[in-house]
Every structure is written in C-alpha cells, then in structure tokens.
Amino acid sequence: MAEFSKGLEGIIAAQTQMSFINGQEGILEYVGIPIGELATNSTFEETVFLLWNKRLPKASELDTFNKQLRERYALPAGLQNRLASLPTNAQPMHVLRTMVSALAMHDSDPNSLEIDDVRLKALNILGHAPSIVACFDRHRRGLNFIDPDPSLSFSENFLYMLNGEKPTKAMARAFEICMITHADHGLNNSTFAARVVISTLSDIYSAITAAIGSLRGPLHGGANEGVMHMLNEIKSVEEVESHVLGKLERKEKIMGFGHRVYKAKDPRASELQTLAKQLAEDTGNSALYEKSSKIEEVMEREVASKGIYPNVDFYSATTYHCIGLALDLFTPMFALSRIAGWSGHVIEQLEDNRLFRPAADYIGPHEQPYVAIDKR
Ligand code: SDX
Numbered sequence: 001m002a003e004f005s006k007g008l009e010g011i012i013a014a015q016t017q018m019s020f021i022n023g024q025e026g027i028l029e030y031v032g033i034p035i036g037e038l039a040t041n042s043t044f045e046e047t048v049f050l051l052w053n054k055r056l057p058k059a060s061e062l063d064t065f066n067k068q069l070r071e072r073y074a075l076p077a078g079l080q081n082r083l084a085s086l087p088t089n090a091q092p093m094h095v096l097r098t099m100v101s102a103l104a105m106h107d108s109d110p111n112s113l114e115i116d117d118v119r120l121k122a123l124n125i126l127g128h129a130p131s132i133v134a135c136f137d138r139h140r141r142g143l144n145f146i147d148p149d150p151s152l153s154f155s156e157n158f159l160y161m162l163n164g165e166k167p168t169k170a171m172a173r174a175f176e177i178c179m180i181t182h183a184d185h186g187l188n189n190s191t192f193a194a195r196v197v198i199s200t201l202s203d204i205y206s207a208i209t210a211a212i213g214s215l216r217g218p219l220h221g222g223a224n225e226g227v228m229h230m231l232n233e234i235k236s237v238e239e240v241e242s243h244v245l246g247k248l249e250r251k252e253k254i255m256g257f258g259h260r261v262y263k264a265k266d267p268r269a270s271e272l273q274t275l276a277k278q279l280a281e282d283t284g285n286s287a288l289y290e291k292s293s294k295i296e297e298v299m300e301r302e303v304a305s306k307g308i309y310p311n312v313d314f315y316s317a318t319t320y321h322c323i324g325l326a327l328d329l330f331t332p333m334f335a336l337s338r339i340a341g342w343s344g345h346v347i348e349q350l351e352d353n354r355l356f357r358p359a360a361d362y363i364g365p366h367e368q369p370y371v372a373i374d375k376r
Contacts, residue, residue, distance in 0.1 A: 211342045
C-alpha cells in the first residue's frame with residue numbers, strides 16, 4: 001500500500017500525450033509544442049485539433065474541423081427557452097454547469113462511449129458552451145439573444161453573441177490567445193475530476209459537468225475572479241505594498257499566485273502579461289496593469305524564495321477586464337477553453353481505462369459496541 005499523500009501531491013495518476021509541464025523551469029508544451037509558439041502562431045481551433053489528434057492539422061483538415069465546430073454554435077431551441085427562464089441573478093458558472101449537463105437531454109444517444117461519438121459530443125459541448133454563456137449574460141441584462149454567425153471563428157462568434165456587434169480583430173485575437181493558453185494543463189483538479197467520472201464508463205456530459213464544478217473553486221479556475229476583486233480593492237499603485245504585506249501577514253492567499261506544480265513563473269502568465277500590458281494601454285486601463293506589476297514586484301521580493309510566482313490567473317484578470325468582460329464571466333472563460341483539455345482527457349481515459357478507486361487510510365476506532373439509544 002502506497003503512503004498517504006494529502007491532495008495526491010506528487011502522485012502520478014494518469015499518462016497523457018497532451019500537456020507537458022516542467023514546474024521547476026516553467027515550461028508548458030502541448031504535444032511537444034511550447035505554449036509561446038502556439039500563442040503566437042496558432043488559432044484556438046487548431047490548438048483543439050492538436051490536443052485531440054496529437055498533431056497539427058493539414059489545411060483541409062482544419063477547414064473541416066472549423067466547419068464541424070461552427071455548425072454547433074446554435075443552441076437547441078429547448079435550451080434557449082431554459083436559459084430565458086433562469087433567474088437573472090444566477091451565477092454564470094452555475095448556469096454553465098447546469099446547462100452543459102442539460103445538453104445531455106438534447107442528445108439522442110448521450111451515453112455512447114464510442115470514441116468517434118464522444119469526439120462529436122465534445123465538439124457539441126465546445127460549440128454550445130460559448131453560446132450558453134453569451135445568451136445567459138444577455139438574458140440577465142434584459143437583452144435579446146443574438147443568433148450565432150458561422151462565418152466567424154470561435155472567439156469572434158462568442159464576442160459577437162455576447163455584445164451584439166463583431167469584435168475588432170485585436171480584441172478577438174486577444175481573446176483567442178486566452179483560449180489557447182488555458183486549453184489544457186496536465187492533471188489539474190478539474191481534469192482529474194473529468195477522468196474520475198468517465199473512468200466509471202459514465203458519459204462525457206457528466207464528466208464535463210463535474211469538471212466545471214471543480215473549476216469554479218477559488219483555489220483553481222475561480223482565482224481569476226479573485227484577482228480582479230483584489231485589483232478593485234487596491235485603490236492605487238501606492239497602496240499595493242501595504243495591501244499585499246497585510247494579506248501575507250494574515251496568511252491570506254494572494255489570488256493568481258502559487259501553483260502545485262510551477263515553482264517558477266507560469267509560462268502562461270508571461271504570455272498573458274504581454275497581452276495584458278498592450279490591452280491595458282489600448283483601452284485606458286494602464287492603472288490596472290501597473291497595480292498588477294507592482295503586486296508581482298512585491299511578491300517577487302517577499303515569497304519568490306518559497307517558489308510562489310504568478311500563475312495563469314494573475315494576468316488573465318486584467319486581460320478579460322480590458323476585453324470588456326463582466327467580472328463573473330472570467331471563470332466561465334477559463335471553462336470555455338478548458339472544455340478542449342477536459343474532452344481530450346476523457347478520450348484518453350476511455351482509450352486506456354481503469355476505474356479510479358484510491359484507498360483511504362482508516363484512522364477511526366475498531367470493535368465498538370452498538371449502544372441502544374436510551375443508553376447513550
Ligand atoms: C490554476 O493545477 C493546475 O494546473 C491548475 C491550473 C490549470 O491550468 O488547470 O494551473 C489553474 O488553478 C492555477 C492556480 C489558481 N489558484 C490561485 O491562484 C489561488 C491562490 N493559490 C494558492 O491557493 C496555491 O498556490 C495553490 C492552491 C494554487 C497551490 O497550493 P498548494 O500546492 O497546495 O500549496 P500550499 O497551499 O500548501 O502552499 C505552500 C506554501 C504555504 O505556506 P506555508 O504554510 O508553507 O508557510 O505557500 C504558501 C502557503 O501559505 N502559498 C501562498 C500562496 N500560495 C501558496 N501564500 C500566499 N499567496 C499564495 N497565493
């Protein structure tokens with residue numbers, strides 16, 4: 001029997017061909033390609049194809065993939081009606097988790113585990129999820145739904161359905177870089193959740209629903225919203241030092257910093273920092289970026305020696321804010337992208353499955369008598 005490892009720290013629980021992470025050196029590759037190369041040169045759709053097929057697509061294959069995805073932007077009518085009936089104060093991550101789960105009821109064979117079927121269901125979820133978020137956000141703002149535009153890319157169409165107007169090329173590209181950098185990341189908590197669920201031979205809708213539930217947590221995908229709350233709390237760059245030192249003093253975690261695997265700067269944070277700086281300047285949000293980089297400077301001085309550096313969530317907050325997204329849509333954005341990774345891991349698990357069933361170390365009493373209730 002293996003030793004107890006709290007939080008499964010350091011335990012290898014799966015093998016994957018999608019993401020390689022070197023935590024000591026701050027390296028992330030998707031199928032061997034450095035994340036910076038993909039963020040600079042790839043599209044989100046091409047990155048999804050890479051993760052699901054373990055190779056880059058030929059031009060004709062990418063055209064086919066784009067077409068298959070765009071056919072799935074439109075929501076089933078029943079789902080639109082459900083969205084329109086939701087309370088407008090519902091939280092977007094609860095809406096996304098619930099509506100992805102509801103997609104199973106609009107699938108004629110939701111439980112099929114044939115790999116080709118599962119791939120198509122993954123495309124379904126990937127194509128529908130942005131429309132779910134955009135439609136709900138418009139519903140809660142009292143606006144009508146915008147029909148998808150299949151001539152637009154994943155990123156362009158989401159921003160179009162959300163705002164009712166086509167995004168600028170710069171905004172669409174910034175959003176796409178966020179999607180590329182968040183797509184997969186080894187056996188993180190939400191990916192593990194997806195693998196655990198599908199390992200019982202359940203279904204992909206249940207697996208992705210479980211993953212969304214996990215991602216909402218502030219120690220995981222919810223951190224990007226936590227970063228924005230912190231940036232809003234800190235009124236000026238001059239206040240950063242005292243604010244950060246106070247939190248460290250009170251042993252409060254600084255959202256967007258630290259990582260179970262990275263003990264160097266998360267390479268995605270570097271990619272998103274470059275993007276955040278440019279976007280902040282372009283949108284008159286330079287103060288936001290200056291506060292962020294001051295926080296990083298203080299944290300570098302105070303805790304870098306403990307291996308605590310910015311992670312993917314730290315600069316994604318400023319980026320999403322500058323793109324014009326509401327704060328409580330930040331974690332749903334993480335989810336839209338990570339559906340790619342979750343689905344890829346569901347397929348990998350099905351291709352070489354073994355039910356996840358770790359052991360628990362019983363530390364309670366033994367041989368206890370059953371005491372009648374009137375004697376307790
Ligand atoms: C994501 O796993 C993935 O790959 C996740 C992810 C992905 O792409 O899927 O990369 C996405 O989830 C990124 C992480 C987002 N979460 C946050 O930003 C929340 C803040 N971070 C921390 O809660 C923490 O760093 C974790 C949860 C991310 C990792 O925590 P660990 O590995 O369990 O480490 P720990 O909590 O045991 O901390 C070790 C020490 C502690 O100090 P001591 O008690 O030893 O003195 O480091 C300190 C912690 O207090 N520490 C922090 C800190 N993170 C760790 N101190 C202040 N601020 C922080 N952010």
